[in-house]
Amino acid sequence: MVDLAAFMLASGLLVLGFKSKKSNLLGTRVGYALFAIGTLCATVHALLLGNSAVLLAAALAWGTVISWFVWQVELVGAFTAPVIAVILVSGIFFSAGGHGAAFTESQPAIKLHVATAILGQSFAILACGLSLLFLWLDRKLKTRQLGALPEKFPAISTLSRALAGTLWIGFIFITLSLLSGSLFALLGLIPAGTNMAPKVSWAILVWVWYLAILVLRGVLGYRPHKVARMSLVGFFLMAFSWFGLIFWAPWGSA
């Protein structure tokens, strides 16, 4: 519960910081500190409980922290902190309803599959956050609302670079999860009686979508704002597989 409280408070403070034109507000700094505390608590929580929702929350939190350091896009926390809070809340309900995945009790092969899938999902969520920031900045620049931009808002090329990076990392993890899932199904490691058809279909659809984004960007030279829009659609496909198909899979979305 500490992690949930930390991310809820961080959400409020970082969203306020995002709206503010000044970057050095105390509230924003406290928001970052709470985000860091929440990340550590969620990691411990995930390792102890193994609930897939908490795992996803922890992975997304770490992805956000990595994006701060690698691409200097701190403001993405204003998007991911509320999403993490929602995921943690959803984890409470799924656990209560018996849908929580007992990650810690799974076989190592399943653990690997679940971990790669969750990492892929977390980077897809991160890409969605970066896309929103990119499209917001694009809109403000196109409509020349320069006064509305926070002073330390990332530059548009920084957001574009961070978006491309997260899409690539997410795609690699999604690919690994699909490959590992297929391999373990062939080896008979998936529990008997599991209905895999909808899950696999959606996973392949999501994978194809992200592949299309990367091909269109890399080969056909799609401009960053189109890539941003496509990654938003990718996020919704992913979200449906997480929230929609979770009820069909006995071990959760993974």
Added chain:
Amino acid sequence: MRELNHALSASKSRGPTFFCVGSNHRTAGISTRESFYLTPVEINQALQDASQRFKLDELAILSTCNRCEIFGVADGPEKLTPEYLYSMYRHVHMSARDQKAFTSESLSQSLYILTGLDAVRHTFQVAASLDSLVPGETQITGQFKDAINLAKNAGTLGSMLIRLSQEALGTAKKIRSNTEIGRHRVSIAHAAIDLARRASEDLASLKFLILGAGEMARVAAEYASSHRPKELIIANRTSSRAFELCQHLGYGESHGLENLQNLIARADVVITATTAASFIIRQQDIANAAKGRGDGPLFLIDIALPRNIEPEISNIDDVYLFDIDDLRDVVESHIEKRRESLAAAADIVSSSVTNFEQWLYSKDFSPIMSATSQYFMDLCKREAEKTLAKDIFSELSQRQHEAINAMLEAISSKMTSDVAQTLKKLPESEARQLADALETIYKRD
């Protein structure tokens, strides 16, 4: 500043008194300021004439497009009446240009008069650009230095004005370092380059194309080159002028406007500042240039009037177009941010004025403190010689002699220091009474 007109603040000190008489953008309209403006040659002549006629050893004139001020040091506050200072102001301008329009009545409408610490404070504010039309602009500090140099060349710069100018420039530097007053750029050309930070935070990673070689283009190119961008291309209809600008910068490459599409294809940021009467960059140019570009954004910043870039270009994906009106809003917001820093800057000025006041104070008392110190030293030395010559001290070693002399010197220094501290702590009138008493007792020569 208008409320300062005729605000002749009575200085209590009897010694040298600073004064300032002048006009600025708040007290005088542009036509009046034009008539007050003096060139360096005129200032040189005016300083020499005025210092002789008004018997002033220290005098300087600061003349810019926004102000013309005479500041100097008088023997005491008594003669610094408005009539005297208006007369000086009129004389300075008449001797320089033979102008006859400066009646006392017309001058009283436009001039402000400040004396004593008010004049000191005002000088600090002017040098630090707190009194400027755009607070924090750096030009005035350079103009202030020029004014001091002109006074030096004219032979009207003395120790008091030297100290005043040193303190004023030191205060200006402190304000620039410790507040945000100079942080936000307020010229359109600077704002155009700063806007490129929305394309990439690191300007050194960007490729700039600047079209034009006039004043705006020059300022933009100078500011851009100070960041050592990846590429700086300057293109102008007359390519020789672009070449000259590159040579002046010692950076970048020059071109004509013939291969504009190729140049745009190489750039991340295009700044247009030409005097062309019609658009020189059209939608088709950007569409063609886009084929040769990577996937990075293209910033087009049009600071020319009439505009150089077709407005419809902003419909192209990942191309961001801004014109002079967009930048004007940015500049206005920067000026507002500078104004927000004025309170912090005013605190620094107050602190500097206090320090300067203490320096003036100690300077006033330094002759009597010197005499007092000398008296105590002589007294100790004399009494030591007399006492140590007695027989009972004949067996003292050299080291013991030195130790006793050192002790007496320390007593003398401590007594002098106590007197100095007392003088500093007392109100000025009481301090002066004590100084008079010390002078009577100790300054015998």
